[in-house]
Amino acid sequence: MEEETLHSEVKKLALVWGPALFNYDFGSEHPFSAVRALQAHTLMEAVGLLKQPEVTVLPSVYASREDLLLFHTRELVEFVQNACVRGHGFLDEGDTPALEGGMEAAEAVVGSSWSVTEMVAKGEARTGMVLVGGLHHAHPGRVSGFCIFNDLAINIVKLRQNFGFQRIAYIDIDAHHGDGVVYGFYEDPNVLAIDFHEDGRYLFPGTGDLNEMGRGAGNGFTFNLALPPYSSDQSFIYAFDELVPPLLRRFKPDFIMLVTGVDAHGGDPLSDMNFSSVSYTHATRTLRTLAEELCDGRLVAYGAGGYNVATCALRWTEVAATLCDYALPEYIPQAWREQFTRTIKEDAPITFSENRTSDNTLPRVEKMVDWFKMKAKL
Ligand SMILES: [Zn+2]
Numbered sequence: 001m002e003e004e005t006l007h008s009e010v011k012k013l014a015l016v017w018g019p020a021l022f023n024y025d026f027g028s029e030h031p032f033s034a035v036r037a038l039q040a041h042t043l044m045e046a047v048g049l050l051k052q053p054e055v056t057v058l059p060s061v062y063a064s065r066e067d068l069l070l071f072h073t074r075e076l077v078e079f080v081q082n083a084c085v086r087g088h089g090f091l092d093e094g095d096t097p098a099l100e101g102g103m104e105a106a107e108a109v110v111g112s113s114w115s116v117t118e119m120v121a122k123g124e125a126r127t128g129m130v131l132v133g134g135l136h137h138a139h140p141g142r143v144s145g146f147c148i149f150n151d152l153a154i155n156i157v158k159l160r161q162n163f164g165f166q167r168i169a170y171i172d173i174d175a176h177h178g179d180g181v182v183y184g185f186y187e188d189p190n191v192l193a194i195d196f197h198e199d200g201r202y203l204f205p206g207t208g209d210l211n212e213m214g215r216g217a218g219n220g221f222t223f224n225l226a227l228p229p230y231s232s233d234q235s236f237i238y239a240f241d242e243l244v245p246p247l248l249r250r251f252k253p254d255f256i257m258l259v260t261g262v263d264a265h266g267g268d269p270l271s272d273m274n275f276s277s278v279s280y281t282h283a284t285r286t287l288r289t290l291a292e293e294l295c296d297g298r299l300v301a302y303g304a305g306g307y308n309v310a311t312c313a314l315r316w317t318e319v320a321a322t323l324c325d326y327a328l329p330e331y332i333p334q335a336w337r338e339q340f341t342r343t344i345k346e347d348a349p350i351t352f353s354e355n356r357t358s359d360n361t362l363p364r365v366e367k368m369v370d371w372f373k374m375k376a377k378l
Pocket of ligand 1: 174175176261263304305306
């Protein structure tokens with residue numbers, strides 16, 4: 001009886017939200033605006049997901065200086081702080097503005113991303129989702145691609161230090177290569193990185209070639225699925241199903257991280273890919289099943305990229321619903337659609353459902369998958 005009571009207190013899904021996260025925003029003219037996450041959060045509210053007793057929304061919190069230094073250099077942290085006090089110019093080559101309050105906002109992303117991750121690590125929530133998080137381009141000594149500090153990399157270090165979870169599976173389906181995390185743990189055989197992205201010859205940051213499979217002891221623990229432009233559900237789901245389950249079963253992770261940037265969705269202004277809703281729900285559902293099988297369910301999804309606001313709102317709501325078995329209504333609530341049109345000045349979608357997309361890149365992706373299977377002896 002006692003066990004049953006305890007079990008019922010475990011949440012199915014932990015989220016995090018707070019005004020501090022809303023400040024991680026580079027302005028209305030910049031693609032990485034906080035409106036993306038805000039619209040997703042309000043859609044989750046409008047469909048009733050946030051009211052579920054098995055869902056909890058944690059308040060945002062700030063990371064400490066020590067937390068930032070678990071992955072970043074002291075020079076970088078001081079550079080960001082000083083540049084944000086000045087409040088003009090860029091933190092990198094021209095993608096990430098130095099704004100007043102930017103330091104605190106970046107600390108809020110790292111702190112809040114950890115609070116969700118920590119709740120799952122403690123076993124108080126089965127899964128988690130961090131809308132403003134997944135800043136996968138940040139390097140130890142360098143800001144890059146809208147990413148100031150790398151919450152994902154800091155979470156990996158803390159999962160090990162605070163909980164002894166050594167083996168981390170990192171699955172990144174954002175359209176861009178997750179270079180900050182992949183290279184951050186490139187020699188580490190206890191981080192299995194499987195990164196699906198648009199071929200770096202066509203998209204920022206230009207890295208993530210097939211041949212990059214890790215270095216030293218980490219050789220064989222990085223898989224870069226550099227997909228051809230215009231790849232769709234057909235190619236993505238094929239590659240995902242052929243590689244992710246067998247690699248994870250062999251690796252036996254203690255914890256699974258999913259970077260669920262939705263910028264590979266058709267119509268995203270920054271990429272050339274053509275995924276639909278089907279890819280995101282498929283990846284989330286599959287990883288959830290694998291997490292239940294392999295690591296007591298421990299799975300956290302991180303928002304990352306996605307630059308079409310409606311896509312972010314709908315796809316991230318579906319990811320959250322998939323994580324907590326919540327049945328979404330077929331139609332998007334009218335009141336939410338009206339506020340979306342007023343705020344974003346675009347028509348809102350009417351329904352969640354989308355048709356599975358197909359492409360002519362499958363033969364190339366099949367070859368790539370065969371090559372990986374040969375390399376990994378699958
Ligand atoms: Zn991206």
